[in-house]
Amino acid sequence: MDTYEEVRSIGSGNFGVTRLMRNRDTGELVAVKTIPRGNHRINKSAYREIINHRSLRHPNIIQFIEAILTHTHLAIVMEYASGGELFDRIVDLERFSEDEARYFFQQLIWGVSYCHHMSSMLHSRPKSAVGTPAYIAPEILNLQEYDGKVS
Template identity: 55%
Template sequence: MNHRSLKHPNIVRFKEVLLTPTHLAIVMEYAAGGELFHRICSVGRFNEDEARFFFQQLISGVSYCHSMQICHRDLKLENTLLDGSTAPRVKICDFGYSKSEVFHSQPKSTVGTPAYVAPEVLTRKEYDGKLADIWSCGVTLYVMLTGAYPFEDPSDPKNFRKTIAVSN
């Protein structure tokens, strides 16, 4: 479980796992500010200062993950929570698709959210998970500044081709 080893102010804190005969519960830090996605939806888009404020925190958390040899592989506004403070702190969550690079193997599986996924992930070949995370951060910044995804409807197969074309 990759998340358990991460301790950084911009990563939601993993607390414990509870196991009963019928349930498994993972207890995490509470982020009272909700998702960054909902904040964007309520205002449409951020000005440059606000986008920079959140983006710097996001890349600080991602940089820490990468320094710990962990790639997230599903970075998106919906997996970026906010604490409840007046100057909200970003908290990266949902490490379900994360991969540790300690074993020196590159990820091959196509995981992530279509609107945020890097071109090389869509080709179903071996890829660098850290670089795929950086692409997702770029998409996140784009959405913060424009209020729209780079390739319109992310579930439309034509847009997968547009994303893949970026890498050619």
Template identity: 45%
Template structure:
């Protein structure tokens, strides 16, 4: 008779009790690690903490994620709080948005009315404009990475900078990253591409998906019996390259909405509507507060809060996180064994 023992769930805030944070509950888990809702012991403020195992998982992409996120301070971007170490994990503490994500919000409603979709799109583009001004391309813009506050009229906040690239610190985007239902044609076909132009395409996919309640380049036949995931992927990629999408007849949208969609979802990134063009378009400007653009300009010109964790502190923590506690002794043993072997060979 055999029995299986499941791995105990890691509790980095409980064992031992963390001096600053108290766990509230688990939020989600993925290949990257896991996220927990916690509250600060001193203020009671709730935060979301992303935990990544120390050691090999602390990669260049994790470093980029933290560096790029830290440099962004905007009301429509999840706020970076700090990074810290526990015995077995690095923790990335950030603002908690209690309203879930835009994907679930859209699915539950079977798509959104144009005015509500515009409201979220206005916030999204506002944040992307700020982000691009700061030299960061997200490269994974999607409904699932657009979090919402718990207000009756939710505010949108971009999260997850795991695939982001910075003009100042990173190379030209080459890798085909992102979520395939949202990726721009040039990400599929070109060796080098402009990550900021690709972000604009993904914002167009988000707008379409909010309005229709489904993705522009996915079809019902992709989910038919016998269609493999690889075949589905190939079908979607072909439609993206051909910009093959249309609005269902039952979805009623204005001429302005249709016009902006046709100008964003353009294969040639150099002919795609720019952020400036989007923000000047009648679909986008409808219902905007008078000081909307002035406030965003102030945010783009503002510095980071002086209380923000320093890059020196963050980099020191990242370096320490690459070492798994207890591994030093094993490394010394291995070096000792190798030295003995060398002596025997002499």
């Protein structure tokens, strides 16, 4: 996590806390979700989120950047969406014009359709991950070349 410096907290959820962070080398702002590793194991749903998220490439889906394992946490580094969440906009404005609603609905459907298509493709292809969720090599999480002889 030395690569990133905290700017501010963005929010928290059932699985962890999300922070806005800045890459010290590039200045790029990213969102980093940190999830506690109970008993130093990675929760199955967090592992699934990483495996699925890293394979998605779509303009309407937040881009996965990398996963970082520390002794106590799993950090998922993602593209930062400076506009915030659509849900918060809906709550704040209470209503959209018909054109705004149509635009957001089309964007949502486009993203969901892509996820549905990718889901059917991901479930039909052979799995290539090496390791169990609690002890998976960081190279695998970051889609880097992995040499089992080194471990």
